[in-house]
Amino acid sequence: MEDRWHDIDLILNRAGNLVGPGFEPGPELRDLLQSDDTRVLCVGAGGLGCEILKDLALSGFVNIDVIDMDTIDVSNLNRQFLFRPRDVGKSKALVAAERINARVSGVQVVPHHCRIEEKPAEFYKQFTVIVLGLDSLEARRYMNSVVCSFLGFEDDGSTDFSTIKPMVDGGTEGFKGHARVIYPGYTPCFECTLWLFPPQVKFPLCTLAETPRTAPHCIEYAHLILWGQVRQGEDFDADNEEHMQWVYQRALERSQQYGIPGVTYQLTQGVVKNIIPAIASTNAIISAVCVLEAIKIVTMCSPGLNNYMMYMGSQGIYTHTVAYERDPKCPICSPGVPLDVEQSMTLKEVLDKMMVDPVLSTLLKKPSVSYGSKNLYVAQGIFEADTRVNLQKTIGELVPDERPILTVNDKSLSAPMRVMLRFTDKMVM
């Protein structure tokens, strides 16, 4: 009688020529996949997350965690197939875990109904690979910075491979999608390629206030300007039907006043909530591509994606894979953002220089600095007074090494950052 995992075993047990580096075929490989040592985290239990969980469970993974802060909505039901009408209002993570556990015997999905920021870094450190099914740039940047904060570097700045925590990131929008593999410190991290994502277009205020021309202008006027004027003190809640109806009515009035066609309730929701159209098929494709890469990461059974695949399904079917390169100065995944200083500069002067550096100034507000385990200056809290004295000491005195890597912490950062000091007044042999 054939085993349940017969199909997976065919790929894991047999040698081949088109395999990943270090692939060792044999039954031990599935044992590894299913051991307590192999844990996978699925970030998100929505359109991608439901598919990812199913794909992981039916690929032999046993220890799976899923994290999502959202609750189920009716509009999810066209693609988030683990949820039923009776589940509306419940936690996505909890229901998703329950359904997968019930359907696939032996799998253990552990749900976490909370924000990703609420988990400490140590939580994320326990996973072998992390698969992202997110719908926002901010959430991706956060996960990216956490995973990159685990990186260790050798003295020569090269990555300590044992500290790499691989991540697979998927995203979809209508018929389009992408899947990418991130080995922090080796392939580009999310921050290295931030330029891939153009800034969201916002309507100029004068257009909204004085020269509206289209239905979205009327809607955003009601949402962003009129609400604040008329319903002072009340935070606008896009999930509150009364709030949405109010915006719709005011938008409609404005459009009628100006003779602008096209304001509907559906458009109002779309503009205010920035709704991204979504269908089951694209989510299914991208999630499966991501999970296949996760399987490859853990087992090496096939060559991995290098490293960013775009999918376009509206006109025919088309994919394009690019091997993006790391940004050697990336503030998140490089050994350190370089900063040229003189040994004779005081710590305060070094901090000031950080605040005018083109890269660092965008990320920092009130930085604290440490060198290894030694706090050089703590900007806030009880240690501020103690470390204040260091501000007047020279950096050469505080950090006597050749190319010291400082760890910079700041409230505005999601994880500590590295800055590598280059002494311009010192001869480096």
Next chain:
Amino acid sequence: MEVVDKSRRYDRQIRIWGSHGQRNLENSKVALINCSATGSEVLKNLVLGGIASFCIVDNAKVTRRDLGNNFLVEHSHLGESRAKVVTALLQELNESVAGSYVEEDPSTLMSSNPAFFSNFTLVIATQVHELETVRLDELCRQMKIPLLVARSYGLVGYLRVSVPEHLVIESKPDNSVDDLRLHSPFPELLEFVNSFDLINMDDLMHQHIPFVVLLLKAAEKWRKLRDGVHSSAVPSAEATISPVCASKDRAMLKDIINGMRRQSPEGLPTDHANFDEALKAAFHVHSPPVAIPSEVQSILDDSCATQLTAESDDFWIIVSALKSFMDNEGNGQLPLQGSIPDMHALTDLYLSLQHLYRDKAEADVSHVEARVQALLKKLGRDSNSISRETVRLICRNARNLRLVRYRTLMEEFGGESSSNRGCSVLQIALHGEQSSLHEAASVYVLLRAADKFFAAYGRYPGCYDGQIEADVPALKSLTTQILNEVGATGSSVSDDCVVEMCRFGAAELHVIAAVMGGMAAQEVIKVITKQFTPAPGTLIYNGIHATMNIFYL
């Protein structure tokens, strides 16, 4: 069971294909052959999307292998009819979808009751052997029902739509250039432009003149300077669509636009948004996009449009009317699309411009409609049989019309008649430098070879550990045979791929079934909604290197 408001449930997809597209889906009945992992995944996506009903044809029982790769079965169902189990679990996903099944061998059903398939809007065949898909394709073509074929095999997959002709009015491409006619402005547009006195208007107005006006004023100056001609005659479409515009001419236009800016009190040129928009749109004047895209020209020239009969599809009658419109009132151009993008402008000016384009587009619709009615009369058909709404839809989408024709599977797989086309496509891929294309072509040939292997030996290559080594050369020689059959003698597939194919042992992995299931469902939706463009050939998915390629075979 709770009933959910459909407009809320399907909101996220209605925003893509509209309620008319959704209606098509909700009226469609789909047949699925084989509900192993691949078939189950296709149907899962379609059920979630809201098809009217499905019927599964499969006589297998649920085995332990199904538990390992199929989400639509449960442990408690071991030994039961797989079709019955999958049907029940699919129905849980959407209470509006009706499901049924036939516990029969699909092959037998094709012989004993071919009329069965005539009940459906579309048939999906998964994990079906090549010989059987050819039979099924013949049947579906006879019944004029679209067929979709999908296959998961190890880390690779195959996908193919098969229908004689698929017409798309609303292809909705991601990037479409606005149809502003700035290279050959129509009289009403010129009249509007000429009503503005840019020199004497106040500053506020000047900053809020739509870029269309600025650009046309600049274009007039530009033509006079460039051609040295003192003429204000409207250039005809042919005259202005000239070969690539010289960079010095482009720079001249840019300078003219910038020269029209007002100056700030300090004497510097202002940077108002409407002028920036005019610069960005300058290509409309100096390097306009081709008036008739090649895909549309092919449709206009197609024999279906030039040789109308009373039985011709409405689409071809309208296309024929489009053609004669272009030869007359259209001046070589398709009907005006009618929409304009948002642009920095006073509300009233923008709305006036918007109405102007809309009215002109509607006037073009009237001309086309008149020609449609003349054709209907000539063909002896009722002049009310084609609505103005339909004519308008085609006029608005004229620049994005798509026509896809698919050869039969017999033509793709068999015999001499296919050899020229398949041969050259595969030869080019297998002799070329591009490794991903080479690998995809190898996979295509190997999938066919695997089916030949099965036909010869009653099993798939590499399905037993002990025989992999012997199976490799046997499979390789079958690929040589196939390449000879299609006339590509001298080409050969990658040896690494032959080994890999045997390694797969015809495994049906869930992740590959999910990828193929997603793509198959996507293509089915395109065929049913008649929106967006289906993949126009045979798709090979290669999960080894995460690539997808389409072959026209």
